[in-house]
Amino acid sequence: MRQDDERGGPSAPLPPFHDDLVAAQAELWRLLADGVAHGRSPFHTPSLATVDGQGRPRARTVVLRMVDAEAGLLRFHCDRRSDKAAELARHASCALHAYDRQAKVQIRIEGRASLHTFDATAEAAWAGSRAMSRVCYGIDPRPGTGLAAGGAYAVPDEAEAPTVGRPNFCAVAVEAEALDFLYLDRRGHRRAAWRRERDGWTGTWLVP
């Protein structure tokens, strides 16, 4: 860890979660919820890692749409014709990662994804989506198709999105199974991790 990535001069108070495992997990969920609400937060756009059919890792950016700290759930949206949807349908294990340079916090989440296309979860997520987001799901041909020219694809207008885009819309719920929280401070980095057990989260401090 580089020196300029570390905050905490001698006079700056240590954050309340510095030596409090419960508070550290609360901070993790608070930062994720802030990421859902605010596009400026790095936690708004985490990297999602999946595993492809050959067991190779694949990563890309997604927009974090919802977190539920009580249930340990996160949600993002994608096109059900996309590679990531196919990879998650085949192999539900996935990971989300983001680093907030201002907060000096890295969050890593491992869990299992479930794809929602035509159930109540998907309907509610579609209803809560903005028109400019909805049109993306009507893109033709499917995401990842090779093109003869960069612009040789079509996007529906907003009026068509409910009929053209809705069938391709997929809400992905990730049930977190493991959480990893790293806070950088030159007076002492702190790393905490939790695993989901039958009765809730079991956490421990780790060597950073």
Ligand SMILES: Cc1cc2nc3c(=O)[nH]c(=O)nc-3n(C[C@H](O)[C@H](O)[C@H](O)COP(=O)(O)O)c2cc1C
């Ligand atoms: C800032 C940003 C936000 C993005 N948000 C999403 C998203 O919420 N859902 C999504 O499917 N793709 C999103 N993308 C595009 C993906 O990162 C990726 O390029 C695309 O979905 C194809 O990924 P795949 O082939 O792994 O399915 C976003 C990209 C950027 C740069």
